[in-house]
Amino acid sequence: MYFLYILECSDGSLYTGITNNLDRRFQEHASGIGGRYTRSKHILKIVYTEEFSDRASALRREAQVKGWRREKKIALFRKTT
Numbered sequence: 001m002y003f004l005y006i007l008e009c010s011d012g013s014l015y016t017g018i019t020n021n022l023d024r025r026f027q028e029h030a031s032g033i034g035g036r037y038t039r040s041k042h043i044l045k046i047v048y049t050e051e052f053s054d055r056a057s058a059l060r061r062e063a064q065v066k067g068w069r070r071e072k073k074i075a076l077f078r079k080t081t
Helices: 022-031 055-066 070-079
Strands: 002-009 014-019 043-052
Touching: 002 022, 002 055, 002 070, 014 022, 014 055, 014 070, 022 043, 043 055, 043 070
Parallel strands: none
Antiparallel strands: 002 014, 002 043
C-alpha cells in the first residue's frame, strides 16, 4: 500500500510526496530528515492523502499533482474535507 500526501508548511507552501508509511514519513519531515524542501520548512500537517495499491500508481499520481498549480492542489483537498 502506498500513499500520495500533501503537507502544509508554516509559510503556507505545499509539499507533495509518496510513501508506504504516512506516520513515519511525517515524522521524518517534521524532524528535518524528510527531504531537502521540507528541511527548511516547519511542517504543520498532512492536508490530503490518496491510497494506491502499488508504487508505480502512486508515482504517476505524484507527478500529475506536482505539475498542478497551487490553487488546483488546494481545491483537491478542500473538496474532500
